[in-house]
Amino acid sequence: MKRRDFMRSAALTIGGLLMPANKSDASMWETFFQKYFREMTPQEKKGVAKRLEKEYEAKTGVKINVKTNEALPGVKYGYGLDLSRCIGCRRCVYACATENNLSRKPQMHYITVLEFKNGEKWISDLEESQKYYKHEMVPAPEHFYMPVQCQQCDNPPCVKVCPTKATWKEPDGIVVVDYNWCIGCRYCMAACPYGARKFNWGEPTVPPEQFNPDTHYLGNRPKFKGHVEKCTFCIQRTRENPGRYPACVEICPAGARKFGNLLDPNSEISQCIEKKRVFRLKEELNTHPNFLYFFSM
Amino acid sequence: MKGKICVAAIVVLLTLCLLPDVPMAETDIVTTTKPPFTPGIFPCSACHAAMAPNKERRELTFHTEIQLKHAQEQRWCLDCHDAANRDMLHLANGDLIPFDKSYQLCGQCHGNTYRDWKTGIHGKRVGYWNGGKTYSLCVDCHNPHSPKFKPLKPMPVPAKPKDIQNIKGTTSVEIEGKKIYIPNENAK
Numbered sequence: 462m463k464r465r466d467f468m469r470s471a472a473l474t475i476g477g478l479l480m481p482a483n484k485s486d487a488s489m490w491e492t493f494f495q496k497y498f499r500e501m502t503p504q505e506k507k508g509v510a511k512r513l514e515k516e517y518e519a520k521t522g523v524k525i526n527v528k529t530n531e532a533l534p535g536v537k538y539g540y541g542l543d544l545s546r547c548i549g550c551r552r553c554v555y556a557c558a559t560e561n562n563l564s565r566k567p568q569m570h571y572i573t574v575l576e577f578k579n580g581e582k583w584i585s586d587l588e589e590s591q592k593y594y595k596h597e598m599v600p601a602p603e604h605f606y607m608p609v610q611c612q613q614c615d616n617p618p619c620v621k622v623c624p625t626k627a628t629w630k631e632p633d634g635i636v637v638v639d640y641n642w643c644i645g646c647r648y649c650m651a652a653c654p655y656g657a658r659k660f661n662w663g664e665p666t667v668p669p670e671q672f673n674p675d676t677h678y679l680g681n682r683p684k685f686k687g688h689v690e691k692c693t694f695c696i697q698r699t700r701e702n703p704g705r706y707p708a709c710v711e712i713c714p715a716g717a718r719k720f721g722n723l724l725d726p727n728s729e730i731s732q733c734i735e736k737k738r739v740f741r742l743k744e745e746l747n748t749h750p751n752f753l754y755f756f757s758m
Numbered sequence: 759m760k761g762k763i764c765v766a767a768i769v770v771l772l773t774l775c776l777l778p779d780v781p782m783a784e785t786d787i788v789t790t791t792k793p794p795f796t797p798g799i800f801p802c803s804a805c806h807a808a809m810a811p812n813k814e815r816r817e818l819t820f821h822t823e824i825q826l827k828h829a830q831e832q833r834w835c836l837d838c839h840d841a842a843n844r845d846m847l848h849l850a851n852g853d854l855i856p857f858d859k860s861y862q863l864c865g866q867c868h869g870n871t872y873r874d875w876k877t878g879i880h881g882k883r884v885g886y887w888n889g890g891k892t893y894s895l896c897v898d899c900h901n902p903h904s905p906k907f908k909p910l911k912p913m914p915v916p917a918k919p920k921d922i923q924n925i926k927g928t929t930s931v932e933i934e935g936k937k938i939y940i941p942n943e944n945a946k
Contacts, residue, residue: 551913559938567922598909671939703889716882729878
C-alpha cells in the first residue's frame, strides 16, 4: 500500500468514526454534507427544501412548505416609514413574529419600536430612547415613535464580518442568512449599527397550531438554537409575482409603512423618495440603507 | 393566410398608436375598501325617503352619536350629504358622488393629502406590491365627522433580555381579519 493511499483511507475512517453513528440516518448525513447555498443548483436547492420539509413535519407535526425561489428580475426592494404617522402601537412587532415564525419563548422580535420625547435628543443618540414604554393608549402626548428593523443596507457591515459567508446580499437587495451555515459567532450583531440582528439564545418554540406553513429557505422556515436571524422584508411573501406586502406593512393601522420596487418610478417607495424629504438612519456610517424614514407633515 | 395575419397585426398596431394618450381617469384609479357604515344605517333613504328635508341648522334629535368635530363652525351635514338624494354625497360644485368615492369629496379641501393618497404616500394599501391592491378610503381611518386619528391600545411591552424565557403562553388577537399572536399578559 502506498503511503498516500494509507493516509487517505485512515482519514476517511477517522472521519467516519467521528460522525455520531446513533443518529446516522440519511437526513443527518445530508445535513452534514450540505453544500453552500449560493453554489447549489436550483435542483439541489429543491432537494434541500424537501429534506427540511420532512424534518420539520417530523419535529412539529405541521406540513411546512419551504420555498427556494430566486430574486425577481428588475426588482430592488425599498421600504419607507412615515414617522409623522407611526403611533407606536407595536402591531407590526407581533404581526412580524407571527408571519416569520419567530420564537415565542424565548421571545424574539425583528422590529424594535423606539419612543422619544418631543424636543429631546433622538437621532444622534438613541440611548435616550425608550423601548419598554408602557401606556394605556398610544400615541402618548408629546412623544413620537421610530420603529427600527433591518435596513437592508447596500453596504452591509454585517456581511463583511461573517467568517463563514453565511450572510449575503441578494440581487433584489435583501440581506439574507443561511441558518444552516451560520456558526453563531455573533460578529454580525456586533457589526450592525441598527441592532437588527437577533440571536437564538435558546431552542426557539412556536406552538404547532401557530406555525405559518408558507416559508422560504432564506426567510421564515423553522429555526433552531445558536444562530442569528433578522428581517428579510418577508421574503416568502414579497419574492413572488404577484407578491404580497410584508406583514408589517399590511398590519399598520396608521398606514405609516410603505413598500415597493425602487426600480419602478411609480411604486409607493419611489414616489416617497421623489416627493418627500426622506432620510437614512445613521447615514454617516456609509451603510446605504434601503430603508428610508420620512416625515409627511 | 399569412398576409391576412400581417394586415390584421398592422391594423391593430396602428389603432394602438392612434389611441389618444389619456391620463388615468379618476374614476378608475383604484379598488377601494367598502365605506365603513354603521351596521343598518345604509341606505339612508330607507328612513329619509319618507321625511321632508329640513335644511335648517339645528341640534339633531336622531344621529345623536355624531359629534361634529371637523371645522364645525363652518360646516353642516348638508355641505357633504345631499338633501335631495340621501344615498349620495355631493361635491362643492353640486356633482353627486357615491359613498365609495368619498375620497373625491375629502380631496376638495385636503388637496395635498389627496395627491399623496393617489400615489400611495398617504394612507394604507393592502394586497400585492406588484399586483392588485386595495386602497383604504379616507374614512376607514378618519371618521369624517371627527377625523383626528384615534389613539389605540398598544400591544404588549417586549420582554427585557433577562425575561425572554419568562413568557407565560400566547394568545391571539384579530386585527382587520388578520390573526396575530401576542404574549398572554394575564396568564399567571
